[in-house]
Amino acid sequence: SSPKTKNKKNNNNETTLTKQLTKNKMSEKDFSPLTIQVVRGLNDKLYEKRKTAALEIEKMVKEFQINNDVKQIRKLINILTDEFAVSHNPHSRKGGLIGLAATAIALGKDASFYLQCLVSPVLSCFSDQDSRVRYYGCEALYNIAKVARGSILPFFNEIFDGLSKLAADPDPNVKNGAELLDRLIKDVVTESSNFDLVSFIPMLRERIYTTNPHAKQFLVSWLSALDAVPELDLLVHLPEFLDGLFNIFRDKSGEIRKMCEFILGEFLKDIKKNHSNVNFAAMVNNLVHHSQSEDEVIQYTAITWLKEFVALSGRTMLPFCALILSSILPCVSFDANKQHIKEVAKHVNQGLMRLITTEDDIDVTETEQSSKRVGQLDLGRLVDVLTRQISHKQINTRIAVLRWVLQLHMKTPNRLFRHIEQLFPALIKTLSDPSDEVVLLDLEVLADISASSAGSPRKPTGVAYEISDKPTPQQNFLNTYFTKFMTNLLRIFNSDRQLLENRGPFIIRHLCLLLNAQNIYCALSEILQQEKEDLQFASLIVNHLNMILLTSSELFQLRQMLKDLDNEDSCILFTCLYRCWCHNPVATVSLCFLAQTYEHACDLLLKFGSLEVNADFLSQIDKLIQMIESPIFTFLRLQLLETDKNYYLLKALYGLLMLLPQSSAFTLLRNRLDCVPNVHQLPPA
Numbered sequence: 001s002s003p004k005t006k007n008k009k010n011n012n013n014e015t016t017l018t019k020q021l022t023k024n025k026m027s028e029k030d031f032s033p034l035t036i037q038v039v040r041g042l043n044d045k046l047y048e049k050r051k052t053a054a055l056e057i058e059k060m061v062k063e064f065q066i067n068n069d070v071k072q073i074r075k076l077i078n079i080l081t082d083e084f085a086v087s088h089n090p091h092s093r094k095g096g097l098i099g100l101a102a103t104a105i106a107l108g109k110d111a112s113f114y115l116q117c118l119v120s121p122v123l124s125c126f127s128d129q130d131s132r133v134r135y136y137g138c139e140a141l142y143n144i145a146k147v148a149r150g151s152i153l154p155f156f157n158e159i160f161d162g163l164s165k166l167a168a169d170p171d172p173n174v175k176n177g178a179e180l181l182d183r184l185i186k187d188v189v190t191e192s193s194n195f196d197l198v199s200f201i202p203m204l205r206e207r208i209y210t211t212n213p214h215a216k217q218f219l220v221s222w223l224s225a226l227d228a229v230p231e232l233d234l235l236v237h238l239p240e241f242l243d244g245l246f247n248i249f250r251d252k253s254g255e256i257r258k259m260c261e262f263i264l265g266e267f268l269k270d271i272k273k274n275h276s277n278v279n280f281a282a283m284v285n286n287l288v289h290h291s292q293s294e295d296e297v298i299q300y301t302a303i304t305w306l307k308e309f310v311a312l313s314g315r316t317m318l319p320f321c322a323l324i325l326s327s328i329l330p331c332v333s334f335d336a337n338k339q340h341i342k343e344v345a346k347h348v349n350q351g352l353m354r355l356i357t358t359e360d361d362i363d364v365t366e367t368e369q370s371s372k373r374v375g376q377l378d379l380g381r382l383v384d385v386l387t388r389q390i391s392h393k394q395i396n397t398r399i400a401v402l403r404w405v406l407q408l409h410m411k412t413p414n415r416l417f418r419h420i421e422q423l424f425p426a427l428i429k430t431l432s433d434p435s436d437e438v439v440l441l442d443l444e445v446l447a448d449i450s451a452s453s454a455g456s457p458r459k460p461t462g463v464a465y466e467i468s469d470k471p472t473p474q475q476n477f478l479n480t481y482f483t484k485f486m487t488n489l490l491r492i493f494n495s496d497r498q499l500l501e502n503r504g505p506f507i508i509r510h511l512c513l514l515l516n517a518q519n520i521y522c523a524l525s526e527i528l529q530q531e532k533e534d535l536q537f538a539s540l541i542v543n544h545l546n547m548i549l550l551t552s553s554e555l556f557q558l559r560q561m562l563k564d565l566d567n568e569d570s571c572i573l574f575t576c577l578y579r580c581w582c583h584n585p586v587a588t589v590s591l592c593f594l595a596q597t598y599e600h601a602c603d604l605l606l607k608f609g610s611l612e613v614n615a616d617f618l619s620q621i622d623k624l625i626q627m628i629e630s631p632i633f634t635f636l637r638l639q640l641l642e643t644d645k646n647y648y649l650l651k652a653l654y655g656l657l658m659l660l661p662q663s664s665a666f667t668l669l670r671n672r673l674d675c676v677p678n679v680h681q682l683p684p685a
Contacts, residue, residue, distance in 0.1 A: 030083075031079055031083065032075075032079075033060060033064075033072050033075065033076055033079075034057070034060075034076070034079060035056070037053075037056075038053045038056045038057060038060075039053075040053075041053025041056070041095070042054075042080075042084055042092065042095030042096065042098075042099055043084075043089065043091055043092050043095055044091065044095070045091045047094075050091075050094060050095045050098050051098065053095065053098075053099070054095075054098040054099055054101070054102035055102065057076070057080075057099050057102045057103060057106070058102040058103070058105055058106040059106075060076070060106075061073060061076065061102070061103050061106035061107060062106045064076070065106065065107060065110065073103075073107070073114065074114070074117065076103065077100065077103060077114060077117045077118065078117070080096050080099040080100050080103065080121075081096065081100070081117065081120075081121040083096070084096025084097075084099060085097060085099075085100060085121035085122070085124070085125065086121060086124065090128075090130045090132070090133055093125060093128065093130070093133050093136075094132060094133060094136050096121065097121075097122060097125060097133070097136045097137055097139070097140040098136065098139075098140065100118050100121065100122060100140055100144070101122075101139065101140040101143040101144060103118065104118055104143055104144040104147050104148065105143055105147060107147070108147055109147070111144065111147050111148050111151075112148050112151035115144070115148055115151060115152060115154075115155065118144050119141070119144060119152065119155045119158075119159075122137050122140045122141045122144065123137075123141070123155075123158050123159065123162050125137035125140075126138075126162035126163075126165065126166060127162075127165070131169075131170075131171040131173070131174050134166065134169065134171070134174045134177075135171070135173050135174045135177045138166065138174065138177030138178050138180070138181045139177055141159070141181055142177075142180055142181045142184055145159075145181070145184055145185060145188060146184060149188055149191075149192075150188060150191070150192040150194060152185075152188065153188065153189070153192055153194055153195055153196070154196075156185070156189070156195070156196070156200065157199060157200060157203045159185060160185075160200070160203060160207075160222070161203060161207075163178055163181065163182050163185070163218065164207050164210070164215055164218055164219065165215075166178035167179075167182075167212075167214045167215050167217070167218035168212040168213075168214040168215045168218075175214070182218070182221075186221075186222070186225045189225065189226070189229070190225065190228065190229055193231055195229070195231075195232065197226070197232050197233075197234070197237065198237075201237045201240050201241070202240075204219070204222075204223075204240070204241050205240045205241055205244065207219060208241050208244030208245065208247075208248065209244050209247060213251060213253050213256060216248045216251055216253075216256050217253075217255065217256050217259065219248065220245070220248060220256065220259045220260055220263055221259065223241075223245070223263050224259070224262070224263050224266070227263065227266055227267065227270070233277060234267075234270075235267065235270055235271060235274075235275075235277060235278050236277050236278075236279075238267060238278070238279075238283065239279050239282035239283050239286075242283050242286055242287075243286040243289070243290075245260060245263070245264065246260075246264075246286065246290045246298060246301075246302065248260055249261070249264070249295075249297075249298050249301070250293070250295060250298060257297070261297070261301070264301055264305075268304070268305060268308060271308065271312065272308060272312065275312050275313070278312075278313075280309050280312070280313040280316050280317070281313075281316060281319070281320070283305075283309070284306075284309065284317070284320045284323065284324065285320075285323070287302045287305050287306050287309070288302075288306070288320075288323050288324055288326070288327045289302075290302035291303045291306060291327045291328070291331075292327050296338060296341065299331075299341055300340060300341045300344065303327075303328065303331065303341060303344050303345055303348060304344050306324060306328070306348050307344050307347045307348045307351065310324075310348055310351035310352055310355070311351055314355065315355055315375040316375065317352065317355065318355055318356075318360070318375055318376060318377045318378075319375075319376055319377070319378055321352050321355070321377060321378065321382055322378055322381035322382040322384065322385045323381075324348065324352060325349070325352065325382070325385050325386075325389070325404070326385045326388075326389070328345045328348050328349050328352075329349070329385075329389045329392065329397050329400055329401065330389070330392060330394070330397055331345035332345050332346050332349060332396050332397055332400050333392070333394030333395065333396040333397045349400060353403075353404065353407050356377065356407055356408065356411045356412065357411055358411050358412070360377045360379075360411060360412045360415070361411060361412040361413065361414050361415055362415075377412070379408070379412065379415050379416065379418075379419065380418075380419060382404075382408070383416075383419040383422055383423055384422075386401050386404055386405060386423065387422055387423055387426045389401045390402070390426045390427070390430055391426065391429070391430075395435045395437065395438060398430070398433065398435070398438050399437060399438060399441055402430075402438070402441040402442055402444075402445050403441070405423065405427070405445045406441075406444065406445055406448060409445070409448050409449065409452060409454075410448075413452050413453070413454035414454045416454070417452070417454040417455055420449065420455075420481070424449070424481065424484070427442060427445055427446055427449070428446075428485070428488045428489075428492065430442040431443070431446075431489065431492055431499075431507065432492060432496060432499055436506070439503065439506070439507065440510060443507065443510050443511055443514060444514060446485050447511065447514035447515050449481050449485075450478060450479060450481050450482035450485050450515065451477055451478055451479070451482065451515060452477075452479060452481075453477055453479075454479075455479030455480060455481050456479055456480045457477070457478075457479055457480070458478050458479055458480050458482055458483050478515075478519060482515070482519075482523065483523065483527075486520070486523040486524055486527055487527055489507070489524075490524065490527060490528070490541065493537075493541060494534065494537045494541075497540075500540070500541070500544065504544050505544065505547070505548050505552070508520065508544075508545065508548050509548060509552045509554045509555075510554075512552070512554045512555055512558075513554050517554060517555045517557065517558040518558055518561075518573060521545065521549070521555075521558065521573075521576075521577060522573065522576050522577075524541075524545060524580070525576050525577050525579065525580035525581075526576065526580075528541065528542065528580045528583060529579050529580050531583070535583060538583040538584075539583045539584040540584075542580060542581055542583045542584040542587050543584050543586075543587055543620060545587075546581065546584065546587035546590055546591065547623070549591075549594075550590065550594065550627055550630075550632050551627075551630075551632065558573075559594060559632070561573060562574055562577075562591075562594050562595045563594065563595065563596060563635070565595055565596075565597075574591075574595050574597075577591060578591060584620070585604065585608060585611060585617075586617065586620035586621055586624055587620070588604060589601050589604050589605060589624065589652070589656075590624050590627065592604065592652075593628070593633065593636060593652070594632075594633075596636075598646065598648035598649040598651075598652055599648040601648070601649075601652040602648045602651045602652045602655060605652055605655035605656065605659070606655065608655075608659060613659070618659075618660065618661070621656060621659060621660060621665070622660075622663070622665040624656070625656065625660075625665045625668055625669045626665070626668075628653075628669070628672070629668065629672070636649065637672070640672075640675075640676045641676075641677065643676060643677065643678060650673075650676065653669065653672075653673060654673065656669060657669050657670060657673065
């Protein structure tokens with residue numbers, strides 16, 4: 001090489017060396033107070049070298065702390081944050097995290113003065129794409145929290161937010177690191193008296209509807225941890241997250257369900273111990289929603305909560321009575337497989353029923369309109385629910401509805417009658433129910449309504465209705481709904497002849513017990529007297545009423561009254577029935593037999609010759625002859641012994657005999673008449 005070439009190479013080497021020295025100087029200046037060795041260590045991909053660099057940082061910070069060099073400490077934290085923790089290089093980010101942790105460890109208790117600078121960059125790494133960075137973020141925050149303890153709580157929401165996401169991290173190492181940090185934070189919260197529960201609740205409310213199973217488990221574990229802190233009143237905020245907790249309860253994971261069941265049980269225990277600050281009303285809607293869950297455990301839990309709410313809060317639950325019943329009433333009909341749910345539902349139902357008092361019958365429109373206020377029964381909505389549920393497919397639910405109507409009429413008759421037009425048609429329809437128990441209860445409800453003083457008095461008819469020496473309260477008052485009831489009853493019988501045949505006597509007899517036989521028979525008679533179109537039905541129903549009159553023990557007093565037409569009331573009764581009974585000739589004759597108006601019976605029988613004698617007509621005569629042989633007409637048969645006094649009776653019986661073709665009924669009556677003494681030697685009338 002020529003000397004000129006050698007000189008050129010030497011100049012280039014000098015330039016390169018100068019640039020390198022300048023770069024090193026810049027590096028030392030940019031990263032100070034970090035040395036170039038520490039910087040290289042923090043950027044190294046090997047953990048051991050980063051750890052060595054972190055130990056150097058720890059020594060450095062301790063020296064700064066001894067010298068009270070706050071400026072250098074802050075500068076160091078800023079370098080670790082800006083040049084490392086948020087660097088594009090993942091190894092640099094790892095170095096920055098371990099450096100920040102080392103700084104906190106060195107500072108000890110004084111770390112609380114620098115937490116804003118220490119915590120924020122670490123939390124940003126929780127969402128890093130590199131799983132190792134996320135792991136070292138957990139490790140770094142663990143070390144920071146370990147020395148800061150309660151001082152870290154101002155950052156709790158941000159930490160909780162990060163941990164809730166890391167709980168569902170796909171990397172198992174990250175999850176393990178997050179779990180360690182989570183346990184530490186729980187310890188810090190448990191031992192601290194400065195935890196800001198109010199600020200945390202919005203975060204909990206937002207996160208609790210997560211769909212990730214790991215996040216669900218994380219949230220429930222935190223609820224358990226917070227509930228275990230005596231100083232924290234979680235019950236005050238329960239309405240904020242109860243619905244979300246029940247949603248988590250629906251998870252298929254056995255572990256999560258067990259955790260939810262436990263914490264819900266703990267909350268309920270706490271409520272029963274001290275419910276002074278519990279906002280019961282704010283949680284009812286959510287509980288009602290979950291009480292309709294297809295999951296039996298959730299349903300049972302929600303209804304159990306409702307049971308305790310009704311017991312503990314009392315009349316606070318009245319505005320929600322309709323809402324709760326809409327969910328509870330179907331449950332009272334559950335089968336043996338859900339017996340536990342059925343029993344607790346019955347407790348809720350009975351508890352609500354006990355809340356209704358006569359105070360709820362305040363006749364003030366403004367009060368009813370402001371029914372949302374505490375303790376005010378929303379009767380309109382309640383009637384809506386009862387009207388819908390009365391047609392439920394299960395018997396026990398229908399029975400429960402009818403008992404509710406009885407209770408409402410007993411406690412709030414005046415307010416109930418504002419809604420009776422809505423309820424009444426459903427009650428009438430229930431008369432066709434296939435269950436005897438339901439029909440009996442329905443009749444009791446309709447009887448109560450018909451005899452309620454809350455209704456408008458029915459117009460006088462001129463018929464004496466009370467026949468007892470000591471009439472019951474029901475006998476003293478019958479309102480317009482009694483007439484509606486009787487009219488609708490006849491309409492049902494007309495439209496459903498099967499019901500009339502199978503259940504008609506059962507219904508009529510029970511009504512006679514509830515509302516007095518004379519009331520029932522006179523009312524039905526007056527209505528049937530007006531029938532001008534469907535005479536066939538009128539004849540049919542009179543035939544049924546007549547058979548009930550002659551055979552039922554419930555009508556004994558009415559029969560006795562008709563036997564002796566010796567006072568004005570009995571005569572009015574006979575006249576009322578007679579006008580109606582004329583729809584059926586055979587029934588009219590039997591009524592005359594019962595009332596011992598034998599001469600008139602003879603007159604009627606003589607007119608039968610002009611009537612169409614068909615199979616139905618003969619069948620009715622056949623039944624009448626069977627009745628004459630029954631205990632009801634014992635008095636009539638004994639009167640045959642005194643032929644001289646009972647000419648028209650004998651004539652009437654012979655008239656029946658002549659109407660009949662030769663049949664078993666003919667033979668029966670002829671045999672009876674053959675027993676009459678001196679029957680062929682009767683004196684002329």
